Amino acid sequence: MNTVKQKKNKKKSIWLDVWRRLRKNKMAVGGLVIIILLFLTAIFADWIAPYSYESQDLLNMFQTPSFEHWFGTDEFGRDIFSRIVYGSRISLEVGFIAVGISLIIGGSIGAIAGYYGGRLENLLMRCMDVLLAIPEILLAIAIVAALGPSIANLMIAVGISSIPGYARLVRASVMSIREQEFIEAARAAGSSDFRIIVKHILPNCMAPIIVQATIGVAIAILTAAGLSFIGLGIQPPTPEWGSMLSGGRSYIRDYPHMTLFPGIAMMVTILALNLLGDGLRDALDPKLKN
């Protein structure tokens, strides 16, 4: 019997199964569709946006939505629709890269702690406790202040501030798998620790990580937008949704469209990610559903 092949097939069928369950969840599919659309928007922003995100028209400031400017114009006469289209790039970039950062660092810490255990684990997890004790947004603010304002630093700040969550999650998953037989088998066969972690343990604790990461992207986008809203991180004329909101804030009484559209864009994005995250959780862990 070819056990390896069987195992592979089994793995494949698990993901197929997940996909089958996910497909049945209308909300999750809706979320997925929105996210795909957002990615397309971000990739093809140059074609989609009718105007440049920075071209000003000081004669046409504060235009309300019209045929020429679907979402109106802002305080520099810039087309808000175009800015939102380009803004999707920033938000997706920040969201995914920040989560990437925290996933790589937090995941490594968690995997090492969970796999080796003992003193090392204790030390690493106490460090995580320290980070965890500081509210994410405060930590992110302090990091951005220290590193200086730029999109890259914003990603780093948001990423670092959510490391402990991933470290804990991965550690818990690794610990639950560490003692299983196939790990023992791999160990007996002389695989290196690194190989065991990467090849055998991590693939088997992907489910909770994927769910957490999906929702994590939403949280990262929110945190980043929050930082931009209080004026940290994004440099003008970058069309970041949070900074657009903050820019429109002073004009909210006269020109609410300036805050309405970026807010809707943000909410829809985050809603979509949350829907997908929820759907994935149900699909990956079907026993919770029924």
Next chain:
Amino acid sequence: MLKYFARRILMLIPVILGVAFIVFFLLYITPGDPARIILGDQATEESVLQLREEMGLNDPFFVRFGKYAYNLVVNQDVGKSYVTKRPVWDEIMTVFPATLKLAGSSILLALLIGIPIGIISAIKQYSIFDNVTMLFALIGISMPVFWLGLLLILLFSVKLGWLPSSGYTTLNAMILPAVALGAQSIAIITRMTRSSMLEVIRMDYIRMARSKGQDENKVVFKHALGNALIPIITIAGLQFGRLLGGAVLTESIFSIPGIGRLMVESIKMRDFPVVQGGVLFVAISFSLVNLLVDLLYAYVDPRIKSQYK
């Protein structure tokens, strides 16, 4: 039990020192000279140099941190504000009531609304009520708090003129910020209650209770809720802890002078002692809230209680 908590409190000390170190380090590498900012942009260079010396800003990093840590541990002293010269503790205590009030009313709102709705949703799983509630809860989680705050102000302060847009001293003034800040917690607690209830309701002991011929209401409230409460308490505690330090945006939108705003302002002012003290304070409160949650656990769950003995 007492011993357990004593140990937990002791274990806080390294965490606090760790937090102090991180914040100290971050502020150390933050560009900007506190002396210069305190004195204002038109101050003379001589005064700036003099003040730097006086503040000990010219010492090497580890000397400064060592002094700080020593004062923190030995004297429980977090220093004085660079700007107002008041003890940092006083600075924090003047803004803390506003934050506590905000966080408290938000979490209260979340518990009072989230738990009942979550229970109904769980009992009527897949009903219209459940679907609508869950959709709203998802929207609640997805709504950026600063956007919701602005919309609330636009509607209730500007258009309708019912509620004030700023302040925190009166009950009226608290409504909008508490709703804005609480919306997410309401959503989170509703979802948590629902899923926790659903999980518990599937348990054998619930079926067992039903098999006794017990009233369905009693099954839900007496048997299910008691067990479902445990994760709800965790999440509520976690939320409350986060609200204490993380209400920066809400405080900024509604002009509430709370800890979050104090932190942001102090970072801008490079008022390092206040930032350090404030973050420490938040971290300690957060840890204490967690401890309190553990205490509540023991109260609710006899299994955990017996572990402490």
Next chain:
Amino acid sequence: MRKKISIFLVGVLLLVTALTGCSSAKPEAASGAESTNGSEAASGAETTPAAPAKDTLIVATGYDAKSLDPHATNDVASSNIMEQIYDTLVVLNSSNEVVGSLAEKFEVIDELTYKFYLKKGVKFHNGEELKAADVAYTFKRATSPIGGSIAHIVGDIDPEGLEIVDDYTIIVRIKTPNSAFLPSLTHKGGGVILNEKAVEAAGDAYAMNPVGTGPFKFESWAKGDQIVLTRFDEYYGEKPSFSKMVIRAIPEATNRTIELESGGVDIAYDIATNDITRIEENKDLKIIRKMANSTTYFAFNTLKAPFDDIKVRQAIEYAIDTETIVQAVWRGVGAPAVGPVPPNIKYFNNALGKPTYDVEKAKALLVEAGYPDGFTAKIWTNDKKARIDMCTIIQNQLAEIGIKTEIQVLEWGAYLEGIKNGDHEMFMVGWSTQTPDPDMSLYGPFHSSQKGKNNFSYYDNPKVDALLEEGRKLADSKERQAIYEELQTIIREEAPWIVMENSETVVGVRSNIEGFDPSPFGYHVLYNVTIK
């Protein structure tokens, strides 16, 4: 079990109500007098304020004070409070002349020596009488390291030269001749007189327990929220017509207007441009405007290429359409600036005219300077929205002559540090003339000794240095006027700065408030206002 749950819930409830209850008790008591207004706001009625017996003035400002120790800080928000609490030896009258205040009269003995005769019977809020010893103590303290933030204002005073003649007479000596000395004593911060006993008694806590001789005395301060002052009944001058003043910090301009409209406040500072019409059209409200003594400018690090080339700087000046920018950003508030001296300050040189906008000329100058294809550069600004907005437009306009720029918004601390290190290229910032003399407008930003400190553009011109030093020494005269007018001309020509805008103070006031006259320095007298 159920009992446990309810106990738990009730416990949480009690905890929260207890905490919020006790925390709110104090501020509520403090704002008790405004309750008539508050209820009106809640009902949304737009009728006239209720009782004529209204005895409390509520003011909304953008920033909370930092400290009420005048030597510990130099910010407008703090001065705004200190204006009501403290007095200075001398003040400016309506025609900008220095006249006595706490000092009944004063004599200029020589260019270094001034003699002040104090009014008798002036009481501090703690009951002490004002004596020459207090003045001596104040100036000694101001010139010590404690007064670092106001050293540029009163740093000229020689602490060794303070001579108490008798209880009501004091001689003050300065280190170098400076005709701007007397005007600097009018500064609400550097110039105010403290009570020795009160300061010593309070120690570090003085910042929150100020004692002055002014018409209002300090009562309470809820940090970040509001400061409450009450009328000082033993005030030596004319007593205010109302007994209590509440100054609330409301950072959001929109919120200040909303509060003003609803009657939650009587006076709101720094009204947002787009709210002006709204207030003007509201019959219960009015707008009061006054040009302020501050100038926003766009400048260069003149040490760095290509900005060390006058032609490049001039090219940029021609490329920037200040008029359009000011109109777009401020929409009718403030005015395009003419020179580095604000229009309300003496020797303002109006002949210079606004910078002209001429793209062709700008391009030609760039070619002359050897940059036919432009170059790339950074623009720094701090996080004030109006400045960011101006930079955003400038970025666009510079692109037209081939200069590609990147805007970097820095926090104030990082900004100052960058300037000090000379990391900057082009930048946007403001300068306010804090005492009514052109020396204050020009010496800091343009004298070569101030490079990296207040002279952000590292401008170094020996002729300018000489003129600035000369101008300091001279007493007001035609000669002095000529010096300052020449200085303004040179600076405009060499363009280390491109002056952008003179700001305007815009205050919203409820119609029943009379006698409010904003000050161009940003800290406004509130005690002589009357409430109808």
Next chain:
Amino acid sequence: MAEKHLLEIKNLTIHYQTDYGTVHAVEGFNLEVGNGETLGLVGETGAGKTTTAFGIMQLLPEPAGKVVAGEIYFRGENLLGKSKTEMKKILGKQIAMIFQDPMTSLNPVMTVGAQIEEMIKLHEPGTKEEIKEKAKKMLEVVGIPAVRQDEYPHQFSGGMKQRVVIAIALSCNPMLLIADEPTTALDVTIQAQVLDLMKKLKDDFKTSMIMITHDLGVVAEICDKVAIMYGGKVVEYATKESLYTKPYHPYTVGLFNSIPDLDSEQDRLNVIDGLPPDPTDMPSGCSFHPRCPHKMPICSQKSPSKVVVGSEHHVYCYLYEQEGAL
């Protein structure tokens, strides 16, 4: 027919709606339980035994599980026609249930005493003291010192917990006790103790019982009658003696063969080939036919009907239909 049987189930059909389609958990199920009788309901995991029990108790998980057809007569009255309120009076008082896993069937945040008292309070109200006394007595009946009534479930071992569950179930002296694999989750030594206890109490309390199990050894020890269940149906019904003497249905035969025989020296167990049927996709005809060694063409076309093969012994299988016809 009124009091002939304590419980009579006719054509019971229970479906679950899931993401994967309709699960035919119980399909055309027929069964009778007489007064004082102990019936063993035997089958593999997934055969529908527990669902049947829940169906009788009307504790099917809502809204997924539904009784689609059939009648359940208890003391002559159709339980499926009863309102919730009426059902509540029957549950616990007349029909009680013991669940499979004692680890999860006690509420972890209530003392065991309180959980027994709850049952008594519902059906035999009295003063606080009376109820407490009764609960204490029940604890002692199942062999637990009464002083432990204020302890929580986690302080008891698995066997002890199951004793508590038994105490709860029997506290109101029910007429019918449904025990769902009460010993599977326990250690082998404990299993015997608990089983002995149940046997004894069943006689003391004169309770009828449905013993759900997959263990024919348990059946041998405690039951009077046996029903073999496969694919949601009863495929064979007999007295214990009759069945153990001669099992008819190929599945039953398979079950007996798969009991390890310590005396014989066989290399491996005679397990039944193949897997239990997918309940969302039940085989047509006799649901056992894909695994049946005696499969005939007709087996996959039509469900077999009841064939009486002895007194109180019947089977659903074409093998014997033909035999009978012969």
